[in-house]
């Protein structure tokens with residue numbers, strides 16, 4: 001039997017407190033006009049005192065689990081991707097495992113900054129496909145507000161807090177995670193870093209005074225890198241799944257800057273309507289941005305059974321990566337018989353096939369192909 005790794009549950013959690021661009025105007029020398037036109041961000045969420053990366057992660061994880069009917073104690077693995085983990089150790093994933101009661105799951109953190117969620121889903125999917133595990137809870141969670149220098153206007157306007165989660169499960173139905181691309185270039189490590197607090201530069205009065213425990217970024221260089229890799233990684237992952245760009249109904253990019261997303265759309269010759277964007281309400285939530293955007297896309301009816309999606313991200317490391325998915329409704333809502341579910345899955349595949357044929361014909365006759 002061929003095993004496929006399907007996304008059977010999803011959930012997100014954000015703090016209640018909203019920090020608007022107008023609020024930031026009172027904190028640093030900036031303006032709503034600058035932030036909106038240069039980044040697309042209008043507001044972001046900021047964690048309350050009693051919230052942290054682990055509490056947001058557990059909340060998102062619980063919502064994702066609740067949407068599947070799978071019990072926490074049935075989970076085989078919990079992975080938390082984060083650039084702002086609860087501690088150096090223990091892993092945030094272990095705190096989440098305990099909070100949820102995932103008593104037989106292994107748990108570990110994955111450090112690939114804003115690309116972390118892509119990396120973690122690919123790791124979980126591969127473990128499911130090999131038969132090593134049957135299910136995994138993968139979470140991207142951040143409280144970057146705790147790592148921001150609130151006097152540095154070049155970074156403090158960008159980041160926000162939040163968490164998003166997927167439950168992945170083994171299924172026999174084709175679909176789910178179809179292919180993945182993971183890449184890195186450590187030579188660019190200094191472009192985006194929190195220099196102090198690790199073994200290289202342990203915490204000291206001097207590092208505190210020099211603000212070295214906060215985010216330091218060369219924004220222009222990161223921008224250049226991001227626009228270079230987004231389109232390439234998307235093309236690679238689509239080809240790896242045996243698909244064409246025309247087959248992709250929705251691209252869910254890391255939400256770092258609207259201009260980066262627009263540049264990727266131009267590079268791929270795709271209209272912006274095929275990109276999920278919610279940066280205006282959350283800012284850059286690093287590893288959480290992609291699963292949060294997927295949750296909202298599903299909520300808005302932009303993802304339907306049978307659709308092909310690309311999730312694509314980049315970040316500190318430097319790291320970047322992409323996943324191609326086929327979204328197949330494999331959940332079994334209460335009372336729905338297996339035969340009805342199978343029929344539903346069959347219809348979803350049929351719809352997807354018909355759409356692909358239609359797009360090819362459209363391209364052939366009217367030359368409207370958006371092939372990248």
Ligand code: UT7
Nearest residue numbers: 029030031034038114153154157219220222223256257315
């Ligand atoms: O998740 C991955 C992590 N990070 C990123 O993806 C960030 C990637 N980079 C970016 O998104 C953009 O480079 C930024 C949004 C960070 C900056 O936008 P930019 O268009 O590249 O601006 P810039 O750095 O070239 O700066 C232009 C001007 C500068 O002033 P001068 O030197 O031209 O007088 C900055 O000092 O804008 C100034 N500036 C600001 N002005 C008002 C920088 N930050 C601000 C601010 N408010 N918040």
